[in-house]
Amino acid sequence: MSGLNSAETNAPNGVIRFLRGGTIGAPSIVFLHGGVPGVTPYCAGAHVWGRALGLFLDKDVIAFDLPGAGGSTAMPEKPTIDEIGSLILSAFDDLHVGQCDVVGHDFGGAVGVWLALNAAERLRSLSIVASGASAPSIGEEIDPLQTCPHPLWNRYSQRWVFDRLSYSDLHITDDLLDACVSGAGGAAHEKARRLALEEPRWHLDSLVRNRAKLWEACRNGALKVPIQLLWSAHDPLVSVEAGYVLFKTIAENQRVAHFDLINAAGSFPFRERPDEFHHFISSFQEGVAAQMQVDGAR
């Protein structure tokens, strides 16, 4: 991707791969992609952000492959949110990331929540994007991916998944599918898939615990990071209502909470509406930064 370079940092049991580029010395913005490694039937990685990353190059952009995705082979034996969050936090140290804005999509939003709860001082703001992994549910939703064609993770199957989850299929490019198929053949995915087979509920249990901790923190006023919820109007995975309920929960005790709705987009608003995505994210972050300058207190 133009302006972004691929690199790795060492971690226990492997490496964490990331894309980095943009403006040296500018505030860092960290992107955490969605999809549970080894479980979700598309192979995510930093590549899923597509051209949206290039719109933030006035900042120090860092987009991780989460452990078990893309080129990040550093997969803990018990890949819980706690473990994954800790690995990302260690990577912050290795990469000398100062206080930063974090943008997390879906599962990455849940990792962002973990960072906000466990390392609040490292985050200037958190943008949670279309994240069913963080939101409450009605409890009777139909899984839009329940009839995903097998074998999972081949090109056809992954294309089917993106098509199901999108408002428009225009963003489902050969580049995207090439990267996803390549990810499916990689060591990181193989490791994550094996662990998911051995313990199929690890991610669910871990997500449920993480959500409960988030809601407890909201109740107790312990969520100390400015939060943006950026939801899509046509996301088959998580409803607008669920996002708004999460917003209200956060907003009870967090002054800087913002709910945004992006139109004509499904589960991947940053791919389907990259310019609008950039507008929503950057206007929130700049508004928070301007307010913090005046308040002078966090």
Place this chain on the structure above:
Amino acid sequence: MNVSVSGNNTYTEAMRLPSPQILDIDGIRTTYYRAGAGMPIVMMYGGNFGSADSCSSAYAWNLNFAPLSERFDVIVFDKLGQGRTDNPARIEDYTMASVVKHAASFIRALNLPPVHLVGHSRGGYAVTRITKEYPALVHSLTIVSSGTLSPRVSPNDIVLSRCPYPSGTRESARWVYERYSFDPRIVTDDWIDTVHEVMSLDKHKEAVRMMVQENAAGRYFLPELAAQKRETLAWLREGGLQRPTQIIFGQNDRTAAIEGAFDLYEMIARHQRRTDLHIFNQAGHFSFREHPRLFNSVLTSFVKLVTS
């Protein structure tokens, strides 16, 4: 870590508007304020003429005007019969239709390219109506906390009925604006001073007399607004609004229910791909005063996006 309201420094910035300018619009001396260069943003505040307990004027935008004019050609004006703009000449012109017609004539008189319209509360209704009647004047639309446009029941009268202070006083104005706000500290002395100055003008007292004693409200303003609102909502549902639009509401607005924001969004977004919704936390009716930096950032980014 939290971005907090530290002391009063968030709310005590008494940014002044520049010197007023006057334009004659069909015999109505119209007061406006203008600064900056670039894409034109025209802002319409809320309320209507002849309000006894409080009154809005261009000063409502004072926390937004100067920051936005660093990038844009920003114009705020006093609406027909409000602030320092003349009252309607005839009692039957005490209508929203006259306000809309006057505003459109004002924009046209400035000879601007299509403008980015920003309207708050009743102003949100007015800018939508301008877009319906005069689409050539409009590039984009920002609707802020408009209970007037919302299809939901408005609790406005319930929240603000029977003000315990005498009409036209500082105390009545403060009471009204504090009830509009999430944090009463946003109701600063400089804001109340400006409101009181306008309420003390003879022309304001005359507008109150026309609306209350002469019952222009019941004879003309409210029936006409009801009829045009039905027509406007039908137009929105049918996809008539064909301009990029953003809707901004305060989560804690007691007078414009948040459900109305979602209703408006659904009506507009069904037909207009470029439709955004923003909900500000710890914000009442005046999100642009309670969170001016965030509001200015969102508006700046939106205008840049839809003109790129």
